[in-house]
Amino acid sequence: xxxLYDYMDSGNGYKARLLLHQLAIxxxxxxxxxxxxxxxxxxxxxxxxxxxxxxLELDDSSIIAExxxxxxxxxxDTPFLPEGRLGRAQxxxxxxxxxxxxxxxxxxxxxxxxxxxxxxxxxxxxPERQARGRxxxxxxxxxxxxxxxxxxxHYSIADIALYAYTxxxxxxxxDLTPYPAVRAWLGRVAAEPRHIPITQG
Amino acid sequence: xxxLYDYMDSGNGYKARLLLHQLAIxxxxxxxxxxxxxxxxxxxxxxxxxxxxxxLELDDSSIIAExxxxxxxxxxDTPFLPEGRLGRAQxxxxxxxxxxxxxxxxxxxxxxxxxxxxxxxxxxxxPERQARGRxxxxxxxxxxxxxxxxxxxHYSIADIALYAYTxxxxxxxxDLTPYPAVRAWLGRVAAEPRHIPITQG
Numbered sequence: 257x258x259x260l261y262d263y264m265d266s267g268n269g270y271k272a273r274l275l276l277h278q279l280a281i282x283x284x285x286x287x288x289x290x291x292x293x294x295x296x297x298x299x300x301x302x303x304x305x306x307x308x309x310x311x312l313e314l315d316d317s318s319i320i321a322e323x324x325x326x327x328x329x330x331x332x333d334t335p336f337l338p339e340g341r342l343g344r345a346q347x348x349x350x351x352x353x354x355x356x357x358x359x360x361x362x363x364x365x366x367x368x369x370x371x372x373x374x375x376x377x378x379x380x381x382x383p384e385r386q387a388r389g390r391x392x393x394x395x396x397x398x399x400x401x402x403x404x405x406x407x408x409x410h411y412s413i414a415d416i417a418l419y420a421y422t423x424x425x426x427x428x429x430x431d432l433t434p435y436p437a438v439r440a441w442l443g444r445v446a447a448e449p450r451h452i453p454i455t456q457g
Numbered sequence: 458x459x460x461l462y463d464y465m466d467s468g469n470g471y472k473a474r475l476l477l478h479q480l481a482i483x484x485x486x487x488x489x490x491x492x493x494x495x496x497x498x499x500x501x502x503x504x505x506x507x508x509x510x511x512x513l514e515l516d517d518s519s520i521i522a523e524x525x526x527x528x529x530x531x532x533x534d535t536p537f538l539p540e541g542r543l544g545r546a547q548x549x550x551x552x553x554x555x556x557x558x559x560x561x562x563x564x565x566x567x568x569x570x571x572x573x574x575x576x577x578x579x580x581x582x583x584p585e586r587q588a589r590g591r592x593x594x595x596x597x598x599x600x601x602x603x604x605x606x607x608x609x610x611h612y613s614i615a616d617i618a619l620y621a622y623t624x625x626x627x628x629x630x631x632d633l634t635p636y637p638a639v640r641a642w643l644g645r646v647a648a649e650p651r652h653i654p655i656t657q658g
Binding site: 305306314318320321322323324325326328329332341342344345346348349351352353355356357359360395398399 | 506507515519521522523524525526527529530533542543545546547549550552553554556557558560561596599600
């Protein structure tokens with residue numbers, strides 16, 4: 257059985273939980289509390305030297321780290337992976353966009369606001385990070401103004417990757433009101449069969 | 458013929474140039490000077506709304522953005538893409554590691570040092586970014602202590618992704634002396650057939 261090393265408040269972990277549920281794949285979930293340093297123990301660093309969750313452990317003890325690599329692995333040979341060479345590349349384009357241009361500016365402000373004390377010096381990072389988060393949302397808005405999903409007109413792992421933190425952008429102090437196409441897309445993703453909320457294991 | 462929108466000093470662009478050369482694929486290269494705002498013009502934003510190079514334009518005018526999505530596209534059905542479902546996921550794991558945990562902390566300090574004035578306030582970012590860059594190199598060192606390349610014992614796009622900025626880490630103010638396995642791997646990558654330097658178009 258697959259084992260997912262996870263942290264329930266992580267949108268990156270949620271990507272894997274959501275796809276595992278939509279694929280009806282049973283798995284064992286091991287919660288590691290980031291705030292308590294449980295992803296930096298020697299035992300976990302032996303599994304993922306980068307010390308991050310999520311990480312997926314296969315039956316043969318192989319480990320796949322990085323949320324978007326995990327959902328790519330799970331999606332192969334399923335309708336969740338876009339078809340065709342161009343479709344696969346476009347899915348990866350949006351997933352790399354998510355990790356480079358979106359996650360640090362939506363997930364990280366959300367983490368600062370939810371997990372760090374109000375007087376933590378990292379609060380000073382918020383305005384610039386949120387501005388960049390809004391820039392990422394504007395790129396998504398442009399794309400979604402003429403497309404129902406990110407790749408090929410169908411729900412795919414590119415949508416899962418971008419949904420994970422976008423749908424909780426308010427928890428990062430980012431208001432989604434100026435992005436109507438993004439909000440409509442969030443509704444379409446949430447209406448997909450076997451959708452689960454970020455709070456569900 | 459493929460068109461690569463590129464910037465010669467970009468390691469992200471170099472990933473595409475290197476693989477195109479190793480695959481002996483002819484292409485047209487269009488240089489866009491980041492420092493002059495040439496990636497933020499209306500004409501280029503119509504091609505890539507995220508306003509970044511590299512971007513690859515196909516014969517049918519489709520665009521693939523994000524360096525690691527471009528090299529994945531080029532590598533499909535070639536020996537540069539690792540074999541097997543686990544191999545592909547491991548390649549993506551290292552490519553997402555590169556974009557999330559390495560590039561902002563090696564490429565960005567290099568950019569600050571090479572392209573911004575000595576009194577630019579962004580110089581204050583250097584110590585923390587370089588420290589995180591060294592943390593990424595330590596993760597690579599752990600892996601390469603027991604493996605000749607990142608995935609499956611063979612040179613692949615995972616190596617190309619991580620080589621691009623690692624081999625110029627000195628230009629980011631990061632000394633590679635403490636990472637002997639990384640330095641030996643850099644030598645193996647540079648010895649691959651049809652290798653070209655970052656300065657070659």
